[in-house]
Amino acid sequence: MRAVVTRPGEGRAWLAELDEPVVQAPDDVLVDMVRVGVCGTDRHVMARGFGPRQLPAGSDVLVLGHEAVGRVNSVGRDVRHLRPGDLVVPTVRRGCGSCPTCTADQADLCFTGAYRERGIVGLHGFLSERIVEREADLVAVPSELAAVAPLVESLTTPEKALRRIGNARAHLPLDGELHGVRRALVTGSGPIALLAVMALRLRDVETVDLARQPIDGPAARIVQDVGATYVPLAEVEMDRPQERLGEFDAVVEATGAIEMAVPMIAVLARNGVLDLAGGGSGPTVSVDPRLFGSMVGRNLTIVGSVNANADDWRAAVRDLIAMRTRFGDAVDRLITHTFTFDDVDVAFERVPGQIKAVFDISA
Template sequence: MKALGLIAQDRVELVEPPTPPVDQGLVGIKTLRTGICATDREIISSGFVRPPPGEAYIILGHEMLGEVVEVGQGVSNFSRGDLVVGTVRRGCGKCLSCLNQRSDMCFTGEFKERGVRGLHGYGSEYAVEKPEHLVKVPAELRDVAVLTEPLSISVKAVETALTVQERLKFDGKYPPHAKVLIAGHGPIGTLAAFILSLRDFELYVTGIMEESDAQVQLLKKLGAQYITNRGTHLKDCATELGGFFIIIEAIGHSPIAYELENYLGYNGVLVQTGITLGSSEIHLDSDKAMFRRVDKNQVIVGMVNSNIHHFRKAVGYLKEFKEKYGNLLNQVITHRYPLKDFRQALSNEEKNRVKIVIDFLS
């Protein structure tokens, strides 16, 4: 079978590993699509290549949609023809989180991740997986279900913010029309906007797009207001609005991720989701920063990865988005490539790109 192998820094090749056997207790999956994201680009360009022990490459691909084509002995909850999405992280097997299906919150750091760290990904024509790491997807979501993994990250980001802000629920409700800012309109930011559009928040998105760009138009259809992050525009808006109740950072550029702290209001929470492997530095006025945070009960929290519960919630949201917004979600997938054009998929730098997908069937 063909697979996307990351061999060394900036070196991805189509490799031909043997097709894995569908042993007892496993499910055999034909990969339909795999999504490409900033994580893939970071590990390719940074040289942070971590193949499974003893292997010369790691198969990329942690975002996927597949179809069950074979079911191993002893598997009763999946059948041939089921559409499935696989989760990414495999827990350490030791800590309380990992022993309770919450490997995204591992305490030891000894986890592995398919397509990222120590385990082959789903970027191959065929993959096998244990049923407990798979989520079924209804057939009517086939066109958008490759978004399940990135959406699961947005689910966790929103959940993290709302969990912190439980401290500000009155009669079981968050303050009405509280202002929420999403920084970044890539997949995580855009999908977080979809989720938050279903709630009673005043929704803002900031980024570097022009008002006329298709992505901004999409965000406006969700009821979001767009603030261009040029000059002092964002700062002025934040001042005028009295700061934000929740900010979700989905840019992956640390100087901006820190700047966002300035735009929190009283009791605000900033959730940072971007992974940065660079070496940017900023000057920090630590007294002012600490005073502001303490004086205004502000919280800054980072989060990474997602667990199977977030994946299940994500599938539920995909259904809900489809019911409410029709095919709007399809616009999040801006580029599709056949497997043979994987280099173009990985190097696509178009300004309007959101989710890039490799289609294994075309």
């Protein structure tokens, strides 16, 4: 079968012919892939990788792709809830199998770091014609989400961020899922940032998005169309961002840029929470010690979140349905570019105006 593969560190991807996957275990499911997303993690894997255990055992290449949707082809004898024809989204992380969190189905909080991730570390991804996966690692989605279901994986990041923000504020005598978050800031204009904006608006939180894109760009239009406010980064003095932005009960930092993350501490209101949902990159920055003193005085919390657990995946499916109902075509407009296997040489390039690119495997 055809698959898009790489060798981490070589900086390129290509189309290869691989053996067909086979249902072997009784809880295995054979899935025909429908659409697979492209993201910055794929580019990172191609360019540098994530350490020494990149390649799957016995393979000299890694199949890319971790944002995917497919249709069940056939199932093992012990599969209980899925049937041929069902639409499914595969999860990404597989636990280490030994630590308390992984054995409790919370591999996103793995203590050992010895987890594996489809298309990222140690396991082939989903950018192929077919995959085999355990039923437990597949999330059913309604057929009407087929076109946008690759966004489910991206949405799990904001879902976990909001869950962590809610947990950090749970001690406050305030109601609601987010325990009194009335105003929130999101940084960035990529799919995760825009989905975070939508997730907050879905919860009727006054939301501001801060990003580099122009006010008349496609990302800014989506932000405004879902009832949020878009602020171009050029309008903000980053040594005193609160003067332009005001204060927020919560911030979801989705750029991964350290020079964006640190100044956001200054815009947090008392008992505020900053969730770092990006990877962490950029130059060394200097920090005024008084900023950390203000964290103590204002009872601020900074949390980092990566990956997601089963609750976040289910929440992502539920919220994606609700977003399409409430925000019309705004969700669909996140997918700006569509490729086929024939486009592998250009599909991973960054192009102006791109928000989310996907491979249409069924084409």
